[in-house]
Amino acid sequence: MGGRRALIILYLAYSATCMDQLNIRFEWRQLDYQFTSPEARQQAIDNKNFIPKNNIPMGIEIFEEKLFLTVPRWRSGVPASLNYVNLKDNSTTSPKLMPYPSWAAHATGLDGKPPEIISPFRVRADRCGRLWVLDNGKIGNLETSPTKYPPSIIVYDLKTDNLLRKYVIPADQVKEESGFVNIVIEDTDCQKTYAYAGDVGKAGIVVYSWDRNESWRISHHFFYPDPFACDFNVKGLNFSWTDAIFGMGISGPNSDGYSTLYFHPMASYNEFKVSTEYLRNVTVAENNFEAFQQLGTRGPNSQSSVSFLDQKTGVLFYSLVNLNAVACWKTSNREYLMKNQGRIYMNDETMVYPTDIKVDYNDNLWILSNKLPIWMYTDLNENEVNFRVFSAPVLEAISHTACDVTPRSDILDKFNRFGNKVKNVTNNIVSKLKPNSAVTCSSTSIGMLVLLSWFAFLVSN
Numbered sequence: 001m002g003g004r005r006a007l008i009i010l011y012l013a014y015s016a017t018c019m020d021q022l023n024i025r026f027e028w029r030q031l032d033y034q035f036t037s038p039e040a041r042q043q044a045i046d047n048k049n050f051i052p053k054n055n056i057p058m059g060i061e062i063f064e065e066k067l068f069l070t071v072p073r074w075r076s077g078v079p080a081s082l083n084y085v086n087l088k089d090n091s092t093t094s095p096k097l098m099p100y101p102s103w104a105a106h107a108t109g110l111d112g113k114p115p116e117i118i119s120p121f122r123v124r125a126d127r128c129g130r131l132w133v134l135d136n137g138k139i140g141n142l143e144t145s146p147t148k149y150p151p152s153i154i155v156y157d158l159k160t161d162n163l164l165r166k167y168v169i170p171a172d173q174v175k176e177e178s179g180f181v182n183i184v185i186e187d188t189d190c191q192k193t194y195a196y197a198g199d200v201g202k203a204g205i206v207v208y209s210w211d212r213n214e215s216w217r218i219s220h221h222f223f224y225p226d227p228f229a230c231d232f233n234v235k236g237l238n239f240s241w242t243d244a245i246f247g248m249g250i251s252g253p254n255s256d257g258y259s260t261l262y263f264h265p266m267a268s269y270n271e272f273k274v275s276t277e278y279l280r281n282v283t284v285a286e287n288n289f290e291a292f293q294q295l296g297t298r299g300p301n302s303q304s305s306v307s308f309l310d311q312k313t314g315v316l317f318y319s320l321v322n323l324n325a326v327a328c329w330k331t332s333n334r335e336y337l338m339k340n341q342g343r344i345y346m347n348d349e350t351m352v353y354p355t356d357i358k359v360d361y362n363d364n365l366w367i368l369s370n371k372l373p374i375w376m377y378t379d380l381n382e383n384e385v386n387f388r389v390f391s392a393p394v395l396e397a398i399s400h401t402a403c404d405v406t407p408r409s410d411i412l413d414k415f416n417r418f419g420n421k422v423k424n425v426t427n428n429i430v431s432k433l434k435p436n437s438a439v440t441c442s443s444t445s446i447g448m449l450v451l452l453s454w455f456a457f458l459v460s461n
Contacts, residue, residue, distance in 0.1 A: 021397055022345050022367065022390040026085065026093055029382055031055040031071065033079055034096040036103070044079055051077025056375050057387050059122035060368040062087070062360040063131065063158050067389070069097060069368075073119040073139045080106040081119050082133060101161040114149050116163070121181040122306075122356060128190035130164065131156040134183040134197050142376065151180045153195055153208055153215075167208060173217040175202035182306065184250045186259050186276055194280065196248060196261060203244035203265070207279050216282045220274075220292050225267030229303055233322055234373045235352055243267050249309030249316050250276075251331065262295075262316055262331070266305050271295040271329075271336050296336030298327070308357040310365075310394055315403045317344065317365065319354040326354050326367055328403040342401030350388055365397045366390065 030052045035041035044050035054077040059070035066084040073081055080099035089095060099106050105116040119139055124132045133154040140146040151174060155164045169180070179201030186194040193210040203223035208215040223245040230240050243266035251260040258277040264270060271294075278284050278291040285291075298304065298320070307318035314331045325346035333340045345351055345367070356368045367390040371380060380386045398404050 021399065022365070022392045024093075024350065024388055025391045026067075026095065026389040027385045028057075028094045028387045029385055031057065031387070032096045033083070034098045035079075048077055050079045051075070053380070053382070054078060056370055056372065057368060058355055058370065058372075059120065060356045060366055060389065061123045061125050061131070061358055062364070062366055063125040066100075066158075067366075068100065068123055068125075068131070070120045070123060071097070072121050072136065072141075074141045075143060076140060078119075080117075082106070082117050082123065101156060101163075116166070117154060118149055120154075122183060124183055124185050125158060126185045126187040126190075126193065127361070128187055128193070129158045131158050132183055132185055132195055134180050134195075136180050138179075150174065151178065151197075153183070153197065155210075165213075167213065167215070169197070169206055169208075169215060173206050173215060175199070175204075177201040180206070182246060182248055184248045184261070186250055188253045188257070188259070194276065196250070196276075196279065198245045198248055198263070200243045200246050200266065205245065205279065209280075218279055218282065218285050220285070220289070222272045222292050222294065223263075223265060225265045226269065227267075229269050230267045232303060232373070234324070235348070235371075237373050237377060239373060239377060241267055243305075246305050247307035247318055249307045249318075251309055251314075252311040260331075262307065262309060264304055264307070264318075266303060266321075268304075269297045269299065269302050271298065297338075298341065299338045306354070306356050308359060310359040310363075312359075312363060313394060313398070313403075313405050315394070315398055315405070317357045317359070319357065320346075321353055324348050324351045324353070324369075326351070326357065328398060328401060330403050330405070340402055342398065342403040344397050344401065344403075345390065350385075351390075359394055363394050365392055365394050 032052065035044065054075035055071050057069045058072050061068040065087045067087050068082065068084045071078055071081050071083060082100045083097035084100045085095040085097060107115055117133065118135050118137050120133045120135045122134060126132065135152045135154055137149040137151040138146055150168045152169060153167045156162065157164050178199050180197050181200045182198045184196050191211050195208040197206045199206065205218045206215050207218060225242045225244050230242050232239050232241055245263055246266035247264045249262045253259055258275050260273050260275055261279065262271060262273045264272060272292060273295055274292045278288050301322050302320055303322055304318045305321055307316060309316045316329050316331055318327055320327055323346060326344040328342045328344055329336060329340060351369050353369055353372045354367055355370045355372060358366045360366065370387050374380060
């Protein structure tokens with residue numbers, strides 16, 4: 001048994017050298033903003049309009065030279081809830097946030113009118129040059145007296161930063177406990193574009209048609225949380241969440257012109273899918289209950305929040321919040337099984353609670369981690385890094401994982417290179433084993449076992 005355990009540890013140790021190919025692009029201990037002047041910043045602090053510890057980044061998006069970050073107004077003291085940093089500015093890895101599209105868009109009017117942007121969680125830049133902002137409409141969710149405005153979908157022109165449209169979701173499509181936190185866009189046709197907004201608080205999807213400027217609500221029991229998957233543990237912090245539909249990833253157009261929406265509740269181990277044909281019409285959705293399909297399971301302890309589908313490779317990326325990890329699955333696989341799922345990155349220090357995932361239009365993967373449960377239930381340490389943005393080209397991120405899309409003609413070369421690395425690693429580990437250890441395998445035998453396991457894995461895939 002001891003030898004087997006050592007083998008597993010060895011295999012995982014080597015796996016870590018194969019994967020985790022993400023680079024940390026930005027990191028912050030606390031967020032700060034590019035105020036108009038030092039005096040304006042101090043005034044905001046004095047007036048409690050800016051309370052640094054109450055600001056936490058939740059959503060990420062990339063368009064050309066801008067990296068967008070949402071900062072929901074869960075608590076007071078958030079001066080701007082949609083911001084950006086300039087990707088061309090390499091002067092610091094902890095840049096100050098610049099409000100988007102302006103400071104004015106985040107300011108309450110003198111007449112008490114709410115700001116243009118209230119509290120978005122996630123945004124999406126479509127291929128038509130528009131930024132879709134799903135505004136939750138709530139201020140002070142974690143405080144005793146929250147303020148609630150109607151949730152809305154706000155769309156900006158990314159070339160001019162001008163407001164194109166603000167659509168308030170009708171009251172009959174919003175429930176008492178609704179929480180709209182994620183949005184995906186079907187933008188095959190820039191005029192006939194559809195937005196899908198997930199309601200994590202009261203399971204449902206609100207579908208919005210850009211062309212018709214109207215929306216409707218879709219319900220299905222696959223959107224609901226699994227009562228057996230509501231227990232979470234992040235960095236030793238145990239809590240219970242009953243979050244409904246959360247992760248959503250949308251494919252490019254299929255042969256029939258519709259896309260496939262992959263989705264899952266956060267409190268769930270399973271993945272589901274449905275054609276957008278059944279989401280574009282309420283009656284069609286209600287009359288085709290079986291069109292919503294369960295794909296399979298991610299396995300135990302595998303609750304996931306966000307997901308994103310890279311349409312070019314067909315790889316679905318998703319967070320594993322309990323494991324401080326990001327994983328993947330190729331949608332070209334016929335089966336959604338654990339053996340077909342790859343690990344992109346896992347780290348108990350740097351990837352604590354991956355909160356958003358995107359792939360930009362230059363084929364780069366982006367991930368944001370933010371230690372959300374620790375921020376919510378305890379306090380973040382202001383002397384250590386708490387928020388990180390990771391990035392890597394998609395093909396590098398999925399290389400040597402179950403999601404690798406490169407040709408397998410170089411399998412023998414990979415096998416040989418792997419063997420040389422295993423030999424070095426095993427020699428190092430065996431040299432450090434205590435004389436009275438239960439492990440009696442030599443470095444060669446351990447290496448051979450791992451090589452055979454790896455070869456069997458490659459052949460089976």
